[in-house]
Amino acid sequence: MVSSSRTLALTAATAVLVGTAGCAPQDEDPAPAPSATAASCTKEGLRTRTAGKLTVATDEPAYEPWFRENKPESGEGFEAAVAYAVAEKLGYARADVVWTRVKFDTAIAPGPKSFDFDINQFSITEERKRAVDFSAPYYLVRQTVIALKSSKIAGRKSLADLRDAKLGAQVGTTSYQAITDVIKPTAKPQVYNSNDDAKKALQNGQLDGLVVDLPTAFYITGAELTDATIVGQLPQVGAPEAFGLLLDKDSPLTSCVGGAVGQLAEAGTLKTLEQKWLAQVAGATELQ
Template sequence: MVTTPRTLAFASATAVLLAASACTPQAQPAPMPTVSMACAKDSLPTQTPGTLTVATGEPAEAPWFVDDQPDNGKGFESAVAYAVAEQLGYARDDVTWTRVPSDAAVAPGPKTFDFGIDRYPMTEEHRQAVDFSAPYYLVRQAVVALESSKIADRRALTELRDARLGARTGTAGYQAITDLVRPKSEPRTYKSDDEAAKALRGGRIDGLVVDLPTAFDLTGGEIDDAVIVGQLPQVGSPEAFGLLLAKDSPLAGCVSAAVGQLASEGVLKQLEQQWLAQDAKAPELT
């Protein structure tokens, strides 16, 4: 594979995000490319000259956005979009938002936006139709419990070892239980998310381990009185979210470099801490 500024930015940003997620003190972030003069605002071929058009879904869901208003800068993904815009030289007033359904955003063909942000997974299938920036988020696993559970207020991995934990078979959640928590009892496994959620509702397990986006869905109304106990340290090869661009977009390299710069400077980690760990009440378990 030929190495380009874009592929370097992608690989480096992935390394930085993984290093930031690691709990080992010796983990060091990889060197990052900086946003070049060629990526200056006046030289970028955006949909509207001088304006950065950003797409997201309808609705813009919490905690990735707040109050279904992506332009308020609140929520993790809204904050990331404005941080990328700033790296590229766009003031807040230079950013405009549009709503695009996810299936339309990932479909082949021209786009009505410069980049989209809506928890788009960077899958090989999607890459056949669209381009992605360097990843701005690597998905974490989280423990969900009922408010009445004995583990609802625990904050350390060692405090979960006497818990009955469950996860869907063959998922990163199951790996997180066996590799990180290492509970005294064998984890319960389920063939589907619905089956796992029923086990939690019925009290057959103390906690369910799922990816963080799913945890927010479960605690946001799918299961009454459910809470996120906390996020687990990164495990395995996590799913990555990237900014979505049209296939062969001339903006891809500059947008990737901007994301990479934010990763290198620790900004993405700070935004993750603020909007996901603190405001959305998904603390990190240690």
């Protein structure tokens, strides 16, 4: 059953997203990309890794609700659907899209990329923009704390209540940064190579709580760990956190890919995809 609070949150997020469709949040604008003509933003005009093909990357495994059953090529799941919508805007048929797998921390590291763009819940940050390019944002996100129902932090209502907790997150993510910058626990947060590793640590009692984005939190607690619960959302600090498609630094594709995302936002396509794939998650209490 869809929560009205979650639906309103998604609608509000999309409204902000449309307003920022041409660029990232104001204080996180990617470096200006060369202007692209309509002719250059077509399959025939784009300088992709393989002529006539669009190589799209994501992590291994690819998690729900962003991808269904770890099969991005199916187009099922929010990010899989967004990737194919961007490809279509650029003139690529589904058969022209080639998927590859790249670990999260490898994708955000400096250096040449093995893909045209990567979609994997990459938050747009100033630090990352020194190494990679980002498209316009396609989703606004909140970080969320989950815990086992038996955990000492289950049911806690404030950030102060979490300061003595053992917390963890996936390496290189803004979830980890949210722990250090927003919660500021007394114990050093634990870092894991993947959310799967982090979930195992939570199940084994090595963590009191795990920080992930809100849709992932609802999927984990609703479908994967039935003995887990959402403690609450972390407050937004500064500009809204936004996911963007990741490209090689100074990629010749950045302007066209960003423009395609912006067009999808303005047309309401991103809102429709959110409602289809993410609206089943309900709202969560905000920790103050």
